[in-house]
Every structure is written in structure tokens, then in C-alpha cells.
Amino acid sequence: MKTIEKHSLRISYCYLFDGSYLMFDPHTILSRQQIELIDDRVEKYNxxxxxxxxxxxxxxxxxxxxxIVVNDKSFPELNTSEIADVFRQELGEGNIVVLLNGEDLI
Known part of the structure; x- marks a missing residue:
């Protein structure tokens, strides 16, 4: 995700990210060509x-x-599925995968 998109999402939905949810900075997903250049076996696997x-x-x-981490377990604004829908709406249905409840991208 581009930093500008993340920043604009935080601004547009500041009522969510000022307490109910915490949004962390994006991490890069490497291409296959970039992965092939990694020597460390564990890092390459990850x-x-x-x-x-x-x-x-x-x-x-x-x-x-x-x-995104739920910071306020009482869900005062939106539940987790609804927050996922916000991102799908903003970023496009085909551009986002949402993993919930302990599912992991490592």
C-alpha cells in the first residue's frame, strides 16, 4: 500500500484510527526475482x-x-468485518485480502 493511501485512509477515517483500531505501517511484499536474491533460508521462506x-x-x-489491531474491544464504531469492508471499498475488492482472528501473513 502506498504511504499516501494509508495516510489518506487515516485522515478519512480518523474516528476509527484514533482509538478503536491501530493501523501499522505497511510492509513490502517482494517479487519472485527479489526473493531469489535472498541468501538467508529463513528470511527467504518468510x-x-x-x-x-x-x-x-x-x-x-x-x-x-x-x-490493523483492535484497540477497543467494545467495538464502539465498527466490528472487524465492517472495518474490512471499509478497506475493500477504499482500495477495491480485488486489491485487498483481509485475514481475521489469528490468521497470519507472518
């Missing part, structure tokens, strides 16, 4: 896993991923 998960869900040429 990077390839992120790419494979994105591809499994139909994303072509994924660029990044980020985490």
Missing part, C-alpha cells in the same frame, strides 16, 4: 510465504501488507 498467500487469494503482483 518472504516467499507472504507472496504465496497473496497469490493464493488471487492478487497479482502484490506490493505490500499492513496490520
Amino acid at each position: 518472504q516467499e510465504t507472504k507472496l504465496l498467500i497473496a497469490e493464493e487469494f488471487g492478487l497479482k503482483d502484490p506490493k505490500s501488507y499492513f496490520l
Whole structure:
């Protein structure tokens, strides 16, 4: 996700990210060519896993991923499924994979 998109999402939905949810900075998903250049076996595995998960869900040429953590368990604004819908609406249905409840991108 581009930093500008993340920043504009935080501004547009400041009522969500000022307390109910915490949005972390995006992490890059490497291309297959970039992964091939990694010498460390564990790092290579971790990077390839992120790419494979994105591809499994139909994303072509994924660029990044980020985490959102529920900070207020009382869900005063939106529940987790609804917050996922906000991101799908803003970023496009085919551009986002949402993993919930302990699912992991590593």
C-alpha cells in the first residue's frame, strides 16, 4: 500500500484510527526475482510465504501488507468485518485480502 493511501485512509477515517483500531505501517511484499536474491533460508521462506498467500487469494503482483489491531474491544464504531469492508471499498475488492482472528501473513 502506498504511504499516501494509508495516510489518506487515516485522515478519512480518523474516528476509527484514533482509538478503536491501530493501523501499522505497511510492509513490502517482494517479487519472485527479489526473493531469489535472498541468501538467508529463513528470511527467504518468510518472504516467499507472504507472496504465496497473496497469490493464493488471487492478487497479482502484490506490493505490500499492513496490520490493523483492535484497540477497543467494545467495538464502539465498527466490528472487524465492517472495518474490512471499509478497506475493500477504499482500495477495491480485488486489491485487498483481509485475514481475521489469528490468521497470519507472518
